C-alpha cells in the first residue's frame with residue numbers, strides 16, 4: 183500500500199497520544215499513586231516508547247478482528263493505552279497500572295481487564311507462543327471447518343532472541359511453513375543492562391532463513407533512505423552501517439555540535455564534508471531516522487510480509503529504546519523514570535494539559551473517527567453458549583489378570599477413547615520424540631500422525647504404522663520439552679484462540695517435565711487446559727539411572743497452581759481419573775465480560791499424571807472395588823485417596839484383640855506393592871496397618887488447605903476435610919511411602935494431627951534394579967515396617 187492512501191498524519195497524532203498515555207501511566211503509578219516509603223512500583227517507559235510506532239501501525243492500520251497478537255512484556259502500557267483509545271478499556275484503569283486488581287505489569291490473559299491474546303512476562307516464551315498457536319490453527323483447519331483467517335503476530339524485544347526457547351521453536355519441523363505467522367522484533371539493540379555489543383543481525387537473519395523464514399529488515403526511515411540515494415549518500419550509509427551500536431545509541435542523547443562531533447569521530451574527510459550540508463538540527467533528524475519509527479515504512483513492510491504465504495516472516499524493525507523521550511538510547515534507561523519536568527514537557531508536546539491529559543480523542547476528529555472504525559473492525563463476537571465434549575466416565579470394561587503398569591494402561595485408555603464417536607474427533611496427542619516409548623504407539627496406529635500434506639511412507643513396520651497426513655491426530659515434535667509445553671499450552675487454549683475445544687494430551691519422560699518447566703508454568707499461567715503424562719517416573723525405572731529418574735516432579739505438580747497432580751497406581755483408577763480430567767477439559771465455560779477476572783482454580787486448568795512402567799498386580803484394587811462399590815470408590819479415587827486395604831477386614835483377628843496398635847501406610851503409585859507387603863508383615867506382628875492409596879496428593883492438600891484457610895479467615899477451629907476423613911477415619915500414626923521426594927507427602931502428619939514418618943527419594947539415583955534402589959532409599963517392605971514402628975513409638 184502506498185503512503186498516499188495512508189492517513190499518515192492522523193496515525194502520527196495517534197502514535198504521539200499512545201506514547202503519552204503509556205509513559206504517563208507509568209509516571210502516575212510511580213509518582214502520584216505511591217506514598218513516600220512505599221516499595222518502588224516500577225514500569226518501563228523506554229521499552230514502551232520503543233514499540234509505540236510498531237503497535238500504532240498494527241492496531242490502527244494492519245490488524246483484523248481474527249488476528250491474535252503477543253505483546254512484549256514491557257510494552258504492556260502501550261497495549262492498554264491502545265485498548266483505551268479504541269474504547270475497549272475504561273478510563274479508570276489508566277491510573278491502576280501495577281495496582282492490585284488493576285492493569286498488570288505484563289500482559290495477562292487471565293488478569294487484565296481488556297482482552298489479552300497471549301500472556302507474556304518470562305521473555306522468549308510469550309514471543310514463541312503465537313507460532314504454536316499457528317500450528318494449532320493449521321491442525322484445527324485441517325480437522326474441522328476452516329476458521330476465519332487469523333494472523334498470529336508476536337512483537338518481541340530483541341534481547342528475547344537470547345532465549346533458547348525462541349530458536350527451539352523455529353527449528354522444529356512442526357512449525358514449518360506457517361504463512362500466517364509474523365514476528366516483529368523491536369530491534370532497539372538494548373537489553374536490560376546495556377547496549378548490546380556487535381552487529382548480530384547477520385547471525386539472526388541466517389538462523390531464521392536456515393529455518394525457512396522470510397526475513398525483512400526495516401532499518402532506515404524514509405528520510406534517511408532518501409539521503410542515501412543523494413550524491414555521496416553511500417558514504418553516509420557505510421558510515422552508519424559500520425558504526426558500533428554503543429556509539430550509535432549515544433547519539434540520541436546529544437544535540438547540536440556535540441552530536442556532530444560524536445558522529446564524525448574517526449570519519450573519513452569526505453563524510454565530514456558531505457554532512458556539512460545539514461545544519462545541526464537536520465543532522466540529528468537524518469541520522470536518527472530509524473525505520474521502526476517510520477509508520478510508512480512499517481506499513482509497507484507489514485504488507486510485504488503478508489504477501490508471503492508459504493512460510494513465517496520475521497521483521498526486524500530498527501527502533502530506539504526511549505524513542506522521543508530524554509532517555510532515548512541511554513544504556514541505563516531500562517527502568518528509568520521521567521522527571522516531573524520531562525512529563526510536563528511531553529504533555530504539552532502532545533497538545534494536552536492537566537485537564538485533558540487522560541482524554542480519548544474527540545469522536546469528531548480524524549483520530550476519533552479512525553479509532554471508532556478500528557474498534558469496530560477489531561471487535562470479536564462473544565461466545566454465548568458453551569460447548570462440551572461428551573467424555574464417558576470410564577473406558578475399561580475388562581480388568582487384566584496379569585500385572586499392568588499405569589503407562590501401559592494409559593496407552594490403552596487413549597486407544598479406547600479414540601474409538602468413541604463422541605470423543606475421537608477432539609483427541610490430539612503430542613510428544614517430544616518419545617511417543618513410542620511412552621505408549622502412544624497404539625493411538626498413532628489408529629489415528630495417524632498429523633502433517634499438512636500426505637507423506638509417502640518409506641518403511642513398513644508391522645507394529646507401528648507411522649502414517650502422516652492432514653487427518654492424523656498426533657503432532658510429533660523434536661526433543662525440545664520447551665516446545666512440548668508451548669504447544670500443549672496453545673492446544674489447551676484452542677477453544678479461545680481457534681474457536682475449537684480439543685482434548686489435548688502430551689507425554690514426556692517424567693524427569694524432563696523439569697526441562698520444560700518454564701514453558702509448562704507459562705502455559706498453565708495462561709489458563710491452558712490439557713493433560714500431560716510424565717512417564718516413566720522415579721527410581722522405579724531403575725536401570726535407566728540417575729539422569730532419568732525424577733524425584734521432585736511430584737512436588738512441582740502439587741505446588742503449581744492451574745495444574746492438578748495425579749498419581750494413580752492401578753489401571754482402573756487411572757481410567758476414572760483420566761476420563762474425569764478430559765471431561766473437565768472438554769467442558770467449555772461461557773466467557774463473560776468479567777469471567778477472565780475470576781481467580782483460576784486448578785480444576786479449570788491442566789492435569790499432570792505421573793506414571794510408571796512397573797507392572798502392578800491389579801487384584802488389590804479389585805478387592806477394594808468389591809469392598810467399597812464402584813460408586814464410592816470412584817468418588818474417593820477422584821477426590822484423592824481411598825483405603826486400599828482395611829487391616830481389620832483383611833485380618834479380623836486384629837479387630838478382636840483389644841488394644842491392637844493401628845497405623846496407616848500411605849503410598850502413591852509404583853511403591854504400592856511394598857506398602858501392601860509391609861502391611862502384611864505388620865499384621866504378623868499384631869499391628870493393624872491400613873493401606874491408603876493416594877491418587878492425588880494435590881487434591882488432598884487442596885482439601886486440607888481449604889479447611890485451614892477457612893479457619894484462618896473466620897478465626898474458627900479447623901475441621902478435618904471430608905476427603906481426608908473418608909480415607910483416614912481413625913486417628914493413628916502414619917508412614918508415607920513414595921517414589922519421589924519424601925517431603926512430598928510429609929505434610930499429611932500435620933493435616934491429620936498425628937505422628938508421621940516419611941519415606942522417599944531424597945538423593946540422585948543410580949542404575950540398578952528396583953530392589954537395589956528401593957533398598958538404598960528405604961522403600962522396601964522392611965523399611966516401611968520400621969517406619970511404621972517409628973511412627974507408632976512417637977505417639
Ligand SMILES: Cc1ncc(C[n+]2csc(CCOP(=O)(O)OP(=O)(O)O)c2C)c(N)n1
Pocket residue numbers: 228229230232255256303304305306338339340341342368370372373374503516
Ligand atoms: C526469562 C526472563 N529473564 C529475565 C527477565 C528480566 N528482563 C526483563 S526485560 C529484559 C531485557 C529485555 O530486553 P529486550 O527484549 O530487548 O526489550 P527492551 O527492553 O529492549 O524493549 C530482561 C533481562 C525476564 N523478564 N524474563
Ligand SMILES: [Mg+2]
Pocket residue numbers: 339340341368369370371372373503
Ligand atoms: Mg531491546
